[in-house]
Amino acid sequence: MYAFEIERPSTIADAVAALQAEDAQALSGGQTLIPTLKARLAMPSALISLSGIGEMQGLCMSDDGALCIGGGTTHATVASEAAAHYPALAAMASHIGDPAVRNRGTIGGSLANNDPSACYPAGALGSGATIITNAREIAADDFFDGMFTTVLDEGELITEVRLPIPQAANYQKFVQPASRFALVGVFVAKYADGVRVAVTGASEEGVFRWSEAEAALSADFSASALDGLSVPADGMIADLHGSAAYRAHLVGVMTGRAVAAAS
């Protein structure tokens, strides 16, 4: 790693102020950032640690029935505390990385990084979440902007994520066998106004909504409604773990399984 300072602010305001420094970077759980720093692929002047900010921690239910998760909340906390409110999201969180990673990695960090194979982008997009930052509220549909890219500005922090609770939902992850990230992950959520299907791991553009499947499932929420539907292999990621055609095929399989398992 290159040398840098670490600051540990205790409020969002202090963190935002600290992030104004040139080449300062936010450090959330660090489970992706720290390996990146070790490889000397990033050269921040300072890391602003978010782990000491109490107002970014924890879960609550909003008056309109949405699940609100502080941006600094770990996957482990979501896995245990969201289970009663949004079991599909809790189940998804309980299979990100491994237990030790889940004790550090956070929802805000994951969404801000927007790894094309990460789970949370699918969970947020599939839930039609609202991403709340220190500056604004952003609909998940507008938030992701291609792999490893979001609409967040420099120094902008995800302070909270609000997820409407669906009638039924499920996340199916087919793991990339080495990294255990999603080779293909599909989050299906059924709301009163329609079904959302969000796919991670597959596309060169990062997480996306499979609109044909959403339309079919909104009409008939059953796996058989997907018969004959497929996503094109064009634009799918191809690597040693799976061809583009294989990933496209898995999108269909995992969507069907998620529908069948949704509760």
Place this chain on the structure above:
Amino acid sequence: MTSVSMTVNGRSVSKEVEGRTLLVDFLRNDMRLTGTHVGCDTSQCGACVVHVDGRAVKACAMFAIEADGAEVGTIEGQANADGSLNVIQQAFQDHHGLQCGFCTPGMVMSTVALLKDNPKPTEAEVRDYLEGNLCRCTGYHNIVKAIMAASGQDVSSIAAE
């Protein structure tokens, strides 16, 4: 340099560290607690698992400064007060749950955390929990068996010695 203070295996320590000092380097180099190992640089192998405020974390993926004020537990603090092996350590020895020993500290620390949350895990739960702990020697057979034995379950029906 920044001053950090924490409790390591029940002892209070204060040291000056650089921002980039990882918790694992702090433990190994500053505290000379070399039982916590480094087996990869992508936070996957789990040889460095320690406890921070009672939770298992990868000490290679956390900065020492972030453990300021925390209670840190390492493999060196796991034995009973009289120096004898604790129940988990003893089960690993009884069931040959280690060979070269390099992954073992992380395995033991993960097991402590697992059994705290889930005192009687099934085989599948044990295997699932060990997703972040790689072992190249044992094929995991005797590790899983040792963990189930440490939880007080009868493992006599599990194949082989």
Place this chain on the structure above:
Amino acid sequence: MPKDSGIGASSKRREDVRFLTGAGNYTDDINIYGQTYVHFLRADVAHATINAIDTSAAAAMPGVLQVFTGADFEPVGGIPCGWQVTDRHGEPMQEPKHPVIAHGKIRHVGEIVAAVVAESLAEARDAAEEIELNLTELSAVVDMKDAAAGGTKVHDDLTSNVCYDWGFVEENKGAVDEAIKNAAHVTTLELVNNRLVANPMEPRVAVGEYSRADDMHTLHTTSQNPHVIRLLMGAFVLSIPEHKLRVVAPDVGGGFGTKIFHYAEEAFCTFAAKAVNRPVKWTSTRSEAFMSDAHGRDHVTKIELALDADNNFTALRTETYANMGAYLSTFASSVPTWLHGTLMAGNYKTPNIYVNVKAVFTNTVPVDAYRGAGRPEATFQIERVIDMAARELGVDPIALRRQNFVTEFPYATPVAVEYDIGDYEATMAKLEEIADIGGFAARRAESEARGKMRGLGVNCYIEACGIAPSNLVGQLGARAGLYDAATVRVNATGSISVMVGAHSHGQGHETSFPQVISEMIGIPEDQIDIVHGDTSKIPFGMGTYGSRSLAVCGSAMVRAAEKVIDKAKKIAAHLLEASDADIELKDGQFSVAGTDKSVAWGDVTLAAYVPHNYPLEDIEPGLEETAFYDPANFTYPAGAYACEVEVDPETGKVTIERFAAADDFGNVINPMIVSGQVHGGIAQGIGQALMENCSYDENGQLISGSYMDYTMPRADDLPFYDVDHSCQTPCTHNPLGVKGCGEAGAIGSPPSVVNAVIDALQSGGKDVTHIDMPLTPTRVWDAMNNA
């Protein structure tokens, strides 16, 4: 009733206590006062001419002691290869110089181009970024057949990229060709034995020290064989005489072959410690390990099996391309030849066998022995082609194997080795029992009811272990003897220290070796300690690999203990006023046969060191003996393995549902440890079959260079295994009757996994006859959908 100590007891491992409490002493745990750190600047291109290296800016960076390049190592030797292979035409193999630091040319990604020694690792790494390389990148050659065909040469001073073109046994070729031509049936299979990375969980580490006071060099290193490193590095690279070079390998966190070899980083740290007159430490990162540890396997083979009308095997012919990587690592040349061709008879009485191996240089990391080394490649070919033949002929694969088993021993194979003993029918029968092969049909029906395809795969294996008879391997090109040595030092009060040439890095020697001595003398195991891993303490032994520790070094220990006992009996005879010939040793007591006169072990050992009442005119005081043991033959562990898989027809994902192994290791000292060795080997074999793959792109860039892309088997990928080693035909030529168990699991498991997947797919109506390893979901799905 199981024994509770001595030979055959599952004694708990004493070394576990330190490993379980964080008190192990691995090389990276060693920190020496005044220590400096080296960071290696490694090539990020596979093939280039080095026009110039400007280190001036780096040398001026804070904390830097010295920057080294290939020019600094021009006067010293290259990293040597320990085995000279002679080709089909009687010519020696092509053997390029393997420099410590690249000089003039870069030949693989990860090769050391420069090294910075600094006060801290961060400073060394900062400075390395200031080194300016002037390179001309060259096209890389990665594919073995391309390399053999000509074009880009890895080494300009060689005539081609072919290291050797080896035929074995060349004189048999005509008969083999004829037998294949006249066969009733020939099964042909082209296959890949995938390139692997050993991945011991402890990355390599080297710490070099130098003392000007006595011109003494010390190297602490993660080695399976410290004396081999001392010999290779001292005699061939740095010209340091043995008495001025100490090599220490303390606790080592797994080896699997990749820590046998002498590496450039060891020579560098030893050399640089003198140059900067400070200790120099290098700790590999995992990323460095992927591009600097010798890789394993990487063969491409065409195999043909000929059968007569009664399904008897009549001939076997193979053509293999074996990747050497860019340079010859320590044992690289021997792996595809003498550790592979000699095992091509397998467990079968095939009368005609011919093996051709073309070893080629490519712009990749050197390839060398990895758990099994040559024997897994042989087993995979034989056991896959037999399975394919059984399918083609419509016969039961187990019956086809049985029909062709070698049944009489000793058996001289057509590939130059003689199996001393075995019972392949016994291990197959045991396998059928423990794998519950009779219950497979019901389990398949249950899987199918859940929409899964289920398959059963079986294979046999044989391996040559207990490496190796020196006179034989000398004829075959080995440049060292392969005996081992042990010193049994009895202390005055009767406790014993045994200094052994073998090295324990997970095998549990500290526990199992004392079981043998305890059995021989009749004193408690805890009165016996094993000393290993330090050339200044142990006799000249060759270390641990090739499942040799107990069979070779253990035999040396037995011989030394026998000498000790002989001498102790003389002392006892004197104390008991009896004849030597009448003295018996049992349970730690010397007694005079037929009398109640006896003296305890401790009284005899005390007399040896306090010789007040002692036959000084006949024997020396003291009680310490050394023996060197050179085996008369290889040992031949063998067995039969079975795997059951489920395949998800929608995704191609394979899950291992059951795995059973019936092994014949001869006599077993510690059954618990032996089972553990088999478990670990099976996991590595399943890893090879389903997950692991070291992959390069066409430019020689390593694609699977971290655990993000190189799939390591995890706990949830694997089941409990059913292993059995109750079939025991003791080795006929070593004193313990042991054969070795360290590699069997990795040798014996890949074919059964692949056979099982093919069986599953065919049961599901997919016309798939072969898939190259690893059988990842994407490959299985592709095969199903192209069938």
